[in-house]
Amino acid sequence: MRTKFLMIVFAVSSFLVSCKKEKEETVIENKNVNKFFSVELEAAASKADNFALYFSEDNTVDFKGTNAVWSGIKGGNQFETLTFALSEERIPTHIRLDFGLKADQDSVVVKNVKVSYYGNDYQFKGSDFFQYFIQDKQFSTKIDVAKGTITFLKKDGTYKTPYYYPTQATIDNIKKITTAK
Structure with a gap:
C-alpha cells in the first residue's frame, strides 16, 4: 500500500515538474521575438558613414524624411551589423535602402540583409540584392557571387549615395x- 502511495506521489510530482519546465521554455522563446519591423544589414564601408532605411505605409514608393530610420557604420572595411528598427505601431508596405551620405566614401559592401517582424523573416545574400531591389545604372556596383556580396563603388571618380527601391519580391515578402x- 505504501509503495503504491509513493509511486502515485512520484508520478504526480514528475507531471507537475515537467509542466513547469514546459511553461518556462515557452516564456523564454517568446522573449526573443521582436515586436516591431526591423531590417538587419551586414555591411562594411571604407569610411564611417550613416545609412538609412526609408519606408512607406501606404502601398507607394513615396518615401518621406519623416519615415526614415538611420544607423551609423564605423568604417574600416570590417563587416558590421546595422539594425533599422521601426517603432511597434509602424508596419511598412515598401522600403528603400540608402547606403551613406559621405561624398568621399570609396565603397560599401553588403554581405547579408534580414527583414523581420514578430518572428517572421526573410533574408538574402548581398549577391542576390537585385532580386529584392531595383538596379539603377547611375550607381556602379560589383557582385561577387562566391562571397555572396555586392559592392557599391565610385562611378567616374565620384561617390554618389546609392539608394534602391523595392522590387515586387520585396513588397510581397514584406506583406x-x-x-x-
Whole structure:
C-alpha cells in the first residue's frame, strides 16, 4: 500500500515538474521575438558613414524624411551589423535602402540583409540584392557571387549615395511576414 502511495506521489510530482519546465521554455522563446519591423544589414564601408532605411505605409514608393530610420557604420572595411528598427505601431508596405551620405566614401559592401517582424523573416545574400531591389545604372556596383556580396563603388571618380527601391519580391515578402500569424 505504501509503495503504491509513493509511486502515485512520484508520478504526480514528475507531471507537475515537467509542466513547469514546459511553461518556462515557452516564456523564454517568446522573449526573443521582436515586436516591431526591423531590417538587419551586414555591411562594411571604407569610411564611417550613416545609412538609412526609408519606408512607406501606404502601398507607394513615396518615401518621406519623416519615415526614415538611420544607423551609423564605423568604417574600416570590417563587416558590421546595422539594425533599422521601426517603432511597434509602424508596419511598412515598401522600403528603400540608402547606403551613406559621405561624398568621399570609396565603397560599401553588403554581405547579408534580414527583414523581420514578430518572428517572421526573410533574408538574402548581398549577391542576390537585385532580386529584392531595383538596379539603377547611375550607381556602379560589383557582385561577387562566391562571397555572396555586392559592392557599391565610385562611378567616374565620384561617390554618389546609392539608394534602391523595392522590387515586387520585396513588397510581397514584406506583406507575407507582416500578415503571417
